[in-house]
Amino acid sequence: MIPPLVYTQINQQELAKEVARNLGTTAITSEQMIGQPHLNLSEDGLSFFHPEARSKNKFKIDFNSGSTGWRIKRADHEKLIKKALGKSEHPLNILDCTAGMLQDALLFLTLGHQVTALEQSEILFHLLRDGISRSKDQRIFEKLDLIHANACSYDVQAKNFDVIYFDPMYPPAKKKALSSGQLEYISKILEIESLKNNAIKDFEILQLMPVRKMVVKRPIKAEPFSLQTNYQVSGKTTRFDVYL
Numbered sequence: 001m002i003p004p005l006v007y008t009q010i011n012q013q014e015l016a017k018e019v020a021r022n023l024g025t026t027a028i029t030s031e032q033m034i035g036q037p038h039l040n041l042s043e044d045g046l047s048f049f050h051p052e053a054r055s056k057n058k059f060k061i062d063f064n065s066g067s068t069g070w071r072i073k074r075a076d077h078e079k080l081i082k083k084a085l086g087k088s089e090h091p092l093n094i095l096d097c098t099a100g101m102l103q104d105a106l107l108f109l110t111l112g113h114q115v116t117a118l119e120q121s122e123i124l125f126h127l128l129r130d131g132i133s134r135s136k137d138q139r140i141f142e143k144l145d146l147i148h149a150n151a152c153s154y155d156v157q158a159k160n161f162d163v164i165y166f167d168p169m170y171p172p173a174k175k176k177a178l179s180s181g182q183l184e185y186i187s188k189i190l191e192i193e194s195l196k197n198n199a200i201k202d203f204e205i206l207q208l209m210p211v212r213k214m215v216v217k218r219p220i221k222a223e224p225f226s227l228q229t230n231y232q233v234s235g236k237t238t239r240f241d242v243y244l
């Protein structure tokens with residue numbers, strides 16, 4: 001169930017109502033939601049709050065802060081992804097089945113590819129749309145088509161994708177390793193929307209799509225989803241399994 005959307009500024013009432021309607025929830029001004037999960041609309045944009053999250057900051061998608069930093073910080077990751085995609089004479093048409101925070105999709109876009117990104121969570125989809133609308137760099141999103149859908153029921157037929165990319169949530173860590181604050185927030189969002197994935201089953205369905213190449217992101221030590229992997233590109237903590 002989508003939690004209520006809290007707004008504080010009266011001049012945002014109309015927008016709050018419209019966003020709430022799109023999400024299938026109600027827009028309220030009450031402060032009583034402070035101790036409960038809720039969405040928040042302010043002049044800084046749309047955010048999500050969960051009282052049990054480790055981070056006490058509301059979760060929002062912000063492509064402005066750190067947007068110059070994210071590419072530098074992820075330079076190694078970018079090299080691995082580039083290798084996994086392989087050489088190509090023309091820009092690729094990529095189906096990103098697991099949009100998440102669009103971090104990987106942004107790498108594909110900066111490499112010049114066309115990306116259709118699917119996100120099953122309605123809350124995350126709206127947070128992403130809000131983040132994109134507030135991005136100071138709109139050019140980067142020109143070749144992005146962001147869609148609210150479960151990849152397993154998405155019809156790829158007419159689109160002629162070159163690559164399908166799958167980065168499911170990692171299984172909850174058994175021991176100490178805590179997920180990043182952002183991934184923890186995504187888990188909380190999925191919990192609230194009762195979205196439970198079986199990554200292996202999703203993989204099996206997605207692998208049937210008529211696409212030249214499938215790239216799957218896995219933790220370095222995890223088993224591949226299938227023994228039919230054609231090659232692997234490994235970093236320190238992450239591995240890309242490539243299926244042709």
Ligand SMILES: C[S@@+](CC[C@H](N)C(=O)[O-])C[C@H]1O[C@@H](n2cnc3c(N)ncnc32)[C@H](O)[C@@H]1O
Nearest residue numbers: 098099100101102103104119120150151167168
């Ligand atoms: C680990 S995150 C992906 C992170 C993303 N690659 C990034 O760079 O920001 C997984 C995301 O994929 C979404 N997801 C998982 N399975 C999905 C499916 N079958 N269809 C659509 N979205 C899915 C989850 O809701 C979650 O937001």
